[in-house]
Amino acid sequence: MDPLRIAMICDFFHPNVGGVENHIYMLSAELIRRGHKVVVITHSHPPDRVGVRWILPGLKVYYIPFPTIASSATLPNFFTFLPYLRSILLRERITLVHGHASLSSLAHEGILHAHHMGVRTVFTDHSLFGFDDAASILTNKLLEGALCNVDGVICVSHTGRENTVLRAGYRFESKSAEVSSKRKFDPTIWHVIPNALVTEKFKPTLDRVADNTVTVVVLSRLAYRKGIDLLVATAPRICELFPNVRFVIGGDGPKLIDLLQMREKYLLQDQIILRGPVRHSDVRSVLAEGSIFLNTSLTESFGIAILEAACAGLYVVSTRVGGVPEVLPADMISFAHPEEDDVIRAMSEAIKIVSEGRHDPLSAHERVKSFYNWRDVAERTEHVYAGVMNSVPMTLYERIQRNLELGPYFGLIFVVILVVDCFFFQILEWTMPREDIDYVEFDWEQEKFEKVAREETMQAQEESSQRDSRDSDGGVRGF
Amino acid sequence: MSSREWEKVLWKKHPYPDNYIPHTFLSSLRKNTNFKPYTYWPLVLAACSITQHLSTVFIFLATFIRIYDGSWDPRYLVWSSVAIFLLGYVIWEVLEYKTLGYLVKHADRAKTFKSSILVFLALMALSPVLRTLTAATSSDSIWALAACLFILNVLLADYGSLRPYGHTRDRLTSVLSMNAAISSSVVLASRLRDDLSVFALILFSVQLFALYPLVRTRLQVTDAFTYASITIFLPALSIYLHSSPTNIITLILGIVLVFITFVAPALLLWAQSYKNEIRGPWDVAVPQINTADH
Numbered sequence: 132m133d134p135l136r137i138a139m140i141c142d143f144f145h146p147n148v149g150g151v152e153n154h155i156y157m158l159s160a161e162l163i164r165r166g167h168k169v170v171v172i173t174h175s176h177p178p179d180r181v182g183v184r185w186i187l188p189g190l191k192v193y194y195i196p197f198p199t200i201a202s203s204a205t206l207p208n209f210f211t212f213l214p215y216l217r218s219i220l221l222r223e224r225i226t227l228v229h230g231h232a233s234l235s236s237l238a239h240e241g242i243l244h245a246h247h248m249g250v251r252t253v254f255t256d257h258s259l260f261g262f263d264d265a266a267s268i269l270t271n272k273l274l275e276g277a278l279c280n281v282d283g284v285i286c287v288s289h290t291g292r293e294n295t296v297l298r299a300g301y302r303f304e305s306k307s308a309e310v311s312s313k314r315k316f317d318p319t320i321w322h323v324i325p326n327a328l329v330t331e332k333f334k335p336t337l338d339r340v341a342d343n344t345v346t347v348v349v350l351s352r353l354a355y356r357k358g359i360d361l362l363v364a365t366a367p368r369i370c371e372l373f374p375n376v377r378f379v380i381g382g383d384g385p386k387l388i389d390l391l392q393m394r395e396k397y398l399l400q401d402q403i404i405l406r407g408p409v410r411h412s413d414v415r416s417v418l419a420e421g422s423i424f425l426n427t428s429l430t431e432s433f434g435i436a437i438l439e440a441a442c443a444g445l446y447v448v449s450t451r452v453g454g455v456p457e458v459l460p461a462d463m464i465s466f467a468h469p470e471e472d473d474v475i476r477a478m479s480e481a482i483k484i485v486s487e488g489r490h491d492p493l494s495a496h497e498r499v500k501s502f503y504n505w506r507d508v509a510e511r512t513e514h515v516y517a518g519v520m521n522s523v524p525m526t527l528y529e530r531i532q533r534n535l536e537l538g539p540y541f542g543l544i545f546v547v548i549l550v551v552d553c554f555f556f557q558i559l560e561w562t563m564p565r566e567d568i569d570y571v572e573f574d575w576e577q578e579k580f581e582k583v584a585r586e587e588t589m590q591a592q593e594e595s596s597q598r599d600s601r602d603s604d605g606g607v608r609g610f
Numbered sequence: 611m612s613s614r615e616w617e618k619v620l621w622k623k624h625p626y627p628d629n630y631i632p633h634t635f636l637s638s639l640r641k642n643t644n645f646k647p648y649t650y651w652p653l654v655l656a657a658c659s660i661t662q663h664l665s666t667v668f669i670f671l672a673t674f675i676r677i678y679d680g681s682w683d684p685r686y687l688v689w690s691s692v693a694i695f696l697l698g699y700v701i702w703e704v705l706e707y708k709t710l711g712y713l714v715k716h717a718d719r720a721k722t723f724k725s726s727i728l729v730f731l732a733l734m735a736l737s738p739v740l741r742t743l744t745a746a747t748s749s750d751s752i753w754a755l756a757a758c759l760f761i762l763n764v765l766l767a768d769y770g771s772l773r774p775y776g777h778t779r780d781r782l783t784s785v786l787s788m789n790a791a792i793s794s795s796v797v798l799a800s801r802l803r804d805d806l807s808v809f810a811l812i813l814f815s816v817q818l819f820a821l822y823p824l825v826r827t828r829l830q831v832t833d834a835f836t837y838a839s840i841t842i843f844l845p846a847l848s849i850y851l852h853s854s855p856t857n858i859i860t861l862i863l864g865i866v867l868v869f870i871t872f873v874a875p876a877l878l879l880w881a882q883s884y885k886n887e888i889r890g891p892w893d894v895a896v897p898q899i900n901t902a903d904h
Binding site for chain 1: 628638887888890892893894
């Protein structure tokens, strides 16, 4: 397909670390490799991460000076992003905006504003939300508003797609999608493209010492949603049932204290090892210690940690929640219901499989390698882009109609926002005319960069060798 | 397109496009799983505790007005408070016997009487202080303050019933509610002329706002008939006591009480038909942990 100029918009990006951040980076890198031009727009991290930065391989990142409210998310304010976005989209000649994460108000705003400049929109949802708590109700409403303006949606799992369709406010009379919903539901824009991982980074270790110890690795944020209560309840029972089992637990969080208390109470200091926070670059080395990976999460939209563990050759035991059952074939993972007794049953099964040698780490690695890779993800995303670019854009009237369908009150509020946004855009066109914008004339060229880099290093080597020879002659030192 | 069946998995390469929506789409969606349809009369019975509470507030206000304008002798109020207390205590013991199955121990009974006599004497000793507590404040501020405190009391009161065999701890809101009512009666009592009136009014308020809710929560679970008849008696008394000063208040009070007892449950029933609770695999699971062996 023709090279596109894509702007990834998300509140969550490097220097923060996490699943969404990594997804955006890997996808952008792969799209650049495929000949597209990608920029990332995110909020700044004062004092030092501000302005425009370049990240390898030629990814330009705009850090917009917006303050954050909580967990690196900005306040949804609908209009303040427009001046920045307009300048960036125009000067970079962007043709497609790709927003990420439903808690990112920057992404929502990007989708709201993009149509002024004739830019098409795609949105990726990475998480699952319920419907019954105040926070979910509010964020789901915002998502509903954003998604009625979007041209394409990508979800990371089938369960995630079902969840996002419901959160976008579509209600079906019957359980089947073919039956009409109250609002017009266009099934062609809803895609499922899974995450991927860099399989080379998670190679199984081969030089494991042959003894009968079975090491169980747990790597997660130690929070309620990750099911640490289940871990606290089951770990002592498993240690009692299987004296040859050792737990290695990595991560930090509010539930750490519960784990420490449990270890103290049952005197399991030599069977349960707490590693504290583990950096993403050290994940492999922790995974390499074990042969079983235990995930007790209570909700999970994709479960990249499970995949990383499976790729590193570990047998996986996980709770059957969210999108987890879709991620791996049944012979690589044991499922448990989120109940204490069932987790113990699944763990006993896994310990038996592993200690009998029925799980081959190398073949598991090869299989995961064949399932997931970023090139595949980028290719499938490209298809979504192509579909969006070929579709007919919505007219403003159509947008207003779709916003009105959101509901008697909420729809009206969104129509007002949309119309005010149009006026705001016209004011910007007048005060900051397009011809005054500083357009980007030169793009990143990898070959040129490599050439320059090679020349520079050669020059530096020459200089240093000259200096060395001068030094050995007893010449003048120091610059 | 090949004949291979679509599967809900991500790891398998299948020939379907990424935006293919299978016929099983949203098949794991559950609607209104924990749905318990209400019926009208149990709701009315549950609403009775709100009616009773409102009635006690208005009975208290009527009593205050009568003491304030001097039409009632505070001595009668003291005696009737004592009588209500004794009667209430007998009822409470009967209810305890009914729910727990054994009589209250003699020592406990003595303890109750000792502490009630202590409260009685303490209130009597404090009444001169309480009488002059807000002497420097104008009456208008006191009315406004008392109204606010009573509204707070009504909003925060615990209208639930006592779980059988479960002595649940008082929640913070119900404690706050009781405190608001007692403070309100203290500030109102500080408007009265003599110490005896102050003492009588506060004693009465303790009966109504501190002790009666204890009896009410027990009554609610044991005997629906007695409960309903008390619910008829208390609002009737409150309306009767208010009927003499001004008619408009009687009217408003009557309408509010009827609305809360009969119309509000019907509204809730009607609103329940719009209930649409969505559950599915994306919900945060509730971990089930055996508590017995921990």
